[in-house]
Amino acid sequence: MPLIEVRGLKRIYRMGEETVTALAGVSLDIEEGEFVAVMGPSGSGKSTFMNLIGCLDKANGGSYRLAGEEISAMSPDQLAGVRSRRIGFVFQQFNLLERTNAVGNVALPMIYASSDRAERRRKAEAALTRVGLGDRMGHTPLQLSGGQQQRVAIARALVNNPKILLADEPTGALDSRTSLDIMALFQQLNREGMTVLVVTHEQDVAEFARRVVRFRDGKVISDKTQKPKDAVAILAALSREQDGVAA
Amino acid sequence: MRLTDSLGSAFEALRAHKLRSVLTMLGIVIGVAAVIATVSIGGGAREDVVGRIKSLGANLIIVLPGNITSGGVRLGTGQSATLNDDDARAIEKEIAAVQVAAPTVRGGAQVVFGGTNWGTSVFGVENNFFEAREWDVSSGRLFNGEENQRGGQVALLGLTVKNQLFGEDDPIGQTIRVKNVPFEVIGVMARKGQSAQGQDQDDSVFLPLQSARQRVIGASRAKTRTVGSMLIKVREGEDMAEAEAEIKSLLRQRHRLREGDDDDFTLRNLTDILSTVEASARVLSIGLSAVAAVSLLVGGIGIMNIMLVSVTERTREIGVRMAVGARPRDVMGQFLIEATTLALIGGVAGILLGGALSQLVSHLAGWPLYVDVSAIVMAVVVSGLIGILSGFYPAWRASRLDPVEALRSA
Numbered sequence: 001m002p003l004i005e006v007r008g009l010k011r012i013y014r015m016g017e018e019t020v021t022a023l024a025g026v027s028l029d030i031e032e033g034e035f036v037a038v039m040g041p042s043g044s045g046k047s048t049f050m051n052l053i054g055c056l057d058k059a060n061g062g063s064y065r066l067a068g069e070e071i072s073a074m075s076p077d078q079l080a081g082v083r084s085r086r087i088g089f090v091f092q093q094f095n096l097l098e099r100t101n102a103v104g105n106v107a108l109p110m111i112y113a114s115s116d117r118a119e120r121r122r123k124a125e126a127a128l129t130r131v132g133l134g135d136r137m138g139h140t141p142l143q144l145s146g147g148q149q150q151r152v153a154i155a156r157a158l159v160n161n162p163k164i165l166l167a168d169e170p171t172g173a174l175d176s177r178t179s180l181d182i183m184a185l186f187q188q189l190n191r192e193g194m195t196v197l198v199v200t201h202e203q204d205v206a207e208f209a210r211r212v213v214r215f216r217d218g219k220v221i222s223d224k225t226q227k228p229k230d231a232v233a234i235l236a237a238l239s240r241e242q243d244g245v246a247a
Numbered sequence: 248m249r250l251t252d253s254l255g256s257a258f259e260a261l262r263a264h265k266l267r268s269v270l271t272m273l274g275i276v277i278g279v280a281a282v283i284a285t286v287s288i289g290g291g292a293r294e295d296v297v298g299r300i301k302s303l304g305a306n307l308i309i310v311l312p313g314n315i316t317s318g319g320v321r322l323g324t325g326q327s328a329t330l331n332d333d334d335a336r337a338i339e340k341e342i343a344a345v346q347v348a349a350p351t352v353r354g355g356a357q358v359v360f361g362g363t364n365w366g367t368s369v370f371g372v373e374n375n376f377f378e379a380r381e382w383d384v385s386s387g388r389l390f391n392g393e394e395n396q397r398g399g400q401v402a403l404l405g406l407t408v409k410n411q412l413f414g415e416d417d418p419i420g421q422t423i424r425v426k427n428v429p430f431e432v433i434g435v436m437a438r439k440g441q442s443a444q445g446q447d448q449d450d451s452v453f454l455p456l457q458s459a460r461q462r463v464i465g466a467s468r469a470k471t472r473t474v475g476s477m478l479i480k481v482r483e484g485e486d487m488a489e490a491e492a493e494i495k496s497l498l499r500q501r502h503r504l505r506e507g508d509d510d511d512f513t514l515r516n517l518t519d520i521l522s523t524v525e526a527s528a529r530v531l532s533i534g535l536s537a538v539a540a541v542s543l544l545v546g547g548i549g550i551m552n553i554m555l556v557s558v559t560e561r562t563r564e565i566g567v568r569m570a571v572g573a574r575p576r577d578v579m580g581q582f583l584i585e586a587t588t589l590a591l592i593g594g595v596a597g598i599l600l601g602g603a604l605s606q607l608v609s610h611l612a613g614w615p616l617y618v619d620v621s622a623i624v625m626a627v628v629v630s631g632l633i634g635i636l637s638g639f640y641p642a643w644r645a646s647r648l649d650p651v652e653a654l655r656s657a
Contacts, residue, residue, distance in 0.1 A: 056570060056650040077574045084572025091654070095567045099263055109571035111252040156571065 274546025279597025371459025387434025586638020
């Protein structure tokens with residue numbers, strides 16, 4: 001059974017007299033443990049697809065099963081429950097609470113999943129350590145660099161042990177070196193078994209995925225597997241190069 | 248989402264906009280402070296008046312001679328001479344509800360001791376006057392049996408008179424002159440304070456009734472044995488109105504008044520004054536409560552307004568919270584608790600401000616500080632309700648946001 005099973009998924013927006021078809025019947029399976037890049041120009045429907053997969057939005061037609069559960073017929077409360085248990089979001093703008101420190105931000109999803117305070121703290125600290133921020137627990141977002149903020153956001157996405165990590169242009173606000181760091185982290189998490197779905201319009205980013213799905217006009221126009229680049233190896237080469245320049 | 252978490256994020260959000268939170272609370276603060284202060288000041292003023300009246304004796308009836316149809320109080324200087332000692336004796340003897348009926352004459356006189364003198368009220372009384380007023384000597388003694396019944400040249404001084412004539416010295420055994428008649432001081436009365444009419448009750452000299460009538464206040468009264476007024480104390484637990492009716496009919500009978508004749512005396516009951524004061528205090532507090540209610544309403548509208556602004560400003564935060572698993576009701580709860588916290592903090596601040604205000608006023612006016620616990624509880628409950636009511640619509644709007652739209656907002 002695939003982790004994500006989408007059949008004829010449709011999303012139509014009504015804007016006054018006009019209707020806009022954002023998604024015109026998409027069918028797709030994603031297995032557990034895959035690393036998928038979703039690509040396409042703006043208006044291609046990739047963001048709409050992402051919102052539907054993330055249970056933030058509801059489709060007008062077709063079916064969507066996540067880990068065997070039919071999502072299309074769920075109430076807002078049930079959708080919130082699925083988001084809480086199954087899905088971790090990473091956004092382009094990080095979307096951290098500015099006045100809350102790293103641990104507090106990472107613990108946020110758990111206050112909606114009712115675990116006790118001590119356990120929340122323990123899990124949040126474990127998640128921060130996992131993304132390499134064990135020494136930045138008490139820092140607020142303003143005291144962290146962009147790359148570190150995105151790591152906090154990734155820790156927040158991981159903290160409830162979701163089935164799938166959904167990243168919407170995760171490197172869009174970062175420089176290329178930091179982007180590499182983040183992609184290396186995604187690859188590492190994927191090697192540890194996490195299913196990763198990255199929405200991007202950058203070819204550079206898509207090259208780190210094992211599978212690339214391209215959207216255009218609300219439809220899937222191509223779906224290919226590839227041999228991904230290794231972000232860790234590129235980072236190592238980069239630092240050797242810099243050492244060379246320095247020497 | 249648990250309550251402690253909601254409270255935590257509510258305080259965080261309020262701290263993030265300190266000035267705005269404080270300004271928003273102001274309506275509630277002023278409203279609650281107004282309620283607390285008016286209840287407390289009104290209560291203090293009433294207790295003060297009630298205390299003064301009670302110091303005179305709540306179960307007292309004053310009988311004055313003459314026919315007074317208007318409500319004016321004519322204590323003391325009875326203009327006609329229709330009451331006498333025997334009326335008092337008869338009332339005390341024949342009406343079971345009456346504990347004491349004390350005949351009294353009163354006049355003004357210059358009291359002289361050595362080189363000093365002092366103008367004061369001179370009362371001619373029997374010992375039962377002190378029983379009715381629940382008043383005792385602080386030093387010395389009351390009249391003895393002989394003095395009480397037939398008179399004697401002895402005097403009891405009110406504290407003010409004693410201080411004016413003797414200062415710190417002991418007056419007992421000294422001789423004072425009242426209208427050139429010598430009287431030996433046998434006692435000093437305990438402090439009684441101001442009367443309900445604001446008179447200093449300690450500015451008095453008490454002489455035996457017979458002596459005062461014969462030698463000081465007017466020889467005309469001596470023959471007829473008439474008195475200026477009678478102070479009647481009704482026994483504890485007896486009905487005042489019933490006692491009054493009995494006194495009235497007994498006096499009419501004794502004075503041989505026919506049916507249809509007007510009374511030749513007037514009864515004054517101090518509880519009448521008391522209830523008048525209480526009624527006017529009630530009207531005052533109703534008026535002030537209305538003002539406070541308007542202020543609280545405005546405060547509630549202020550909270551609603553600022554919560555709507557807050558929901559708009561934090562749309563993206565709401566989106567993030569929804570994305571990580573907040574249900575609509577979690578979002579609603581968060582904003583409701585925020586509004587309620589705002590109102591409750593305002594309410595508590597209002598209680599403190601109102602308390603300080605009433606303490607200041609009671610200090611300046613010399614009233615007892617009156618703390619009404621029920622008003623404080625009400626203030627907390629009402630401000631909590633205002634928070635919930637004014638927060639409801641903004642919170643509902645927040646909970647209905649579409650997560651996709653919310654995340655997309657700036």
